[in-house]
Amino acid sequence: MLEVGKKIVVQSYKHDESLHRIWQEATVLAENDDYIIVANKKTKVIEANGRFWHTKEPSVTYFYKHHWFNVIGIIKEDGVSYYCNLSSPILYDEEALKYIDYDLDIKVLPDYSYNLLDQNEYRRHKSQMSYSPELSKIIENELKILETMVRKQTEPFEQAIILKWYDFYLNQKIK
Secondary structure (H helix, E strand, C coil): CCCCCCEEEEEEECCCCCEEEEEEEEEEEEECCCEEEEEECCCEEEECCCCEEECCCCEEEEEECCCCEEEEEEEECCEEEEEEEEECCCEECCCCEEEEEEEEEEEECCCCCEEEECHHHHHHHHHHCCCCHHHHHHHHHHHHHHHHHHHHCCCCCCHHHHHHHHHHHHHHHHC
């Protein structure tokens, strides 16, 4: 189990094992059998091509151990929005928390309206990287689970929960 307050690196890869993106720092808030929750604010993000940027808004992310997605709660002035990545379940080794990004994303606004993004990228990579029929079925089924969670506004799609975790994060940083 990861220690609360531990600073970790997050790395995402593509199906062909190429590095996709690195978040240089995330603070562990909780871990259980289902997920690891981390938070960050103004974190440096390095793209595979070496370009980098810093996150603008603070966020709380749920990385799932058994689901094929992760959920980023982004704290903005007008409320919490969410960015959800269809991805492999996470793996943590001593180097970083790691997952494979499977292209499809869902963007959820504070009013819980949402859009499915990057469908063309998913289709292109599915062909280029030879996603198996079994993998494609898993991703499509997990997308349905994720959409149901958004519609029902179940954890982590509850603004109060994201704000509670962010407050906890701020208190961790003070200590």
